[in-house]
Amino acid sequence: MAALFYIVAALAVLAALNVVLQRTPVYSALSLIVVLCALAVVYLLLDAPFMAVIQVIVYAGAIMVLFVLVIMLLNARREEPIDRSRMARWLGVPLIFALLAELLFVIGRQFPAASTTSAPGVEGGPAVIGHLLFENYVLPFEVTSVLILVAVLGAVVLAKRQV
């Protein structure tokens, strides 16, 4: 199990790097799909099969399809390399590492290694999540759905103006 975790985690990190480094948008999108599927396997290893499957259905199966669709519609080929600003060339990489170190430090302090072992007896099946969502967190859940609806309506209104 631990070996599988390291394989999948390495795959996720490499694919995530590839998302940023690729110059062709479709390749970036494909790498992002690999990241999402790798994360689904991590969820499976954490005894959360429902999360794993929903991750693939919603992110890899629906949202990324829209990404790929838009890339295809714009027919975006290889990006043109542009001259980066001199400041970005010299300061960019050190700043990335600074940000990364900061994040790692905060996460490390917030979640010590002992607290990240899988909780035994905690089941992540659909029944448990359903009860939590529709009993304990029903108000936030419904408010979120209304929020998404508002966003969709907003998008339609904005797009309609230009047609």
Next chain:
Amino acid sequence: MATFIDTHFALLVTLVKIPVVLVVLLGVVAYAVWMERKVVAHIQSRWGPYLVGPHGLLQPIADALKILFKEDFFVAEADRFVYLLAPFLALTISLLPIAVIPFGESFTFRGHTVNLQIANPDVGLLFIFAVTSLGVYGIALAGWASNSKYPLLGALRSSAQMISYELSLGMAIVGVLMLSGTLSLHGIVAQQRGFWQLGGLPAFLPRWNIFVQPVGFLVYFISAIAETNRLPFDLPEGESELVAGFHTEYTSFKFTSFFIAEYTNMVTVSCLATLLFFGGWLGPAFGPAPVRALISIFWFGLKVVCFLFIYIWIRGTIPRFRYDQLMSFGWKFLVPLSLLNILATGLVVTWWNA
């Protein structure tokens, strides 16, 4: 030796099941093509394949050999990696769902339970939906990578179509899930065992979900045809306007991969329809447990073949939709209908339990 078999029983059985199921599936796919040509031919008053073997029964083998010897063609301006990846993805993803489909009654062998299913996860149904929702990438990427206008148009159409119909496909089965209360395919079938009691009448109607979820079944079946890009919803490869749609630029085995994927998807949705609405492998059975298991496989196979026949029958009968008709049919008819079905089922289930 005996102890070795006993200690590693589950692993050994799975290792036997995987190749057997895969070979049977591909055999069914090959003969689904033969069946399609035969049935459509008879609908159109023709003979269909007749020369290779009796009634053209060896035609699939001849076709497979022929297609392997075709020139493996590459598009000069194509994106080589994605161009190769697309048929591979389409074929692999189409073969995955069979891993969680139960096809027969469990039986005991040497004190071990043998499930006639490769894996039985608690979220089996959602697993199938997750895998099939990735199926669109094969088509979308094929269209993009070919770098040609007909495949691109076909791929765009198919992406929009598959996203739209996946919605009604998913919502059509919510009614069944409310009744069975489980996402495990094995559990959904087990819940359909027995007969409906209709007042004082003798129990003759099997407890299949089709009798309580007819609307759900209708929406499921129509959406499934659209989801597998079959006639009358085969807009992604509409010959009259797009040459062959997303696989115009593919030849030889790469083309065959798409072809096999399409028929495998057909078999998968037929299996799912059987499991969700028609009681899966349940049917009259007799004799000792292994014989019962064999009979249950026969019932399952018979039901799936019936669905494949209906698929082909529809193909031979109904003309193709126009694209805007397809979209408005999906969004303005199937989606509201499945929502109403969910609402009605929810009300009845709540009332029943109260």
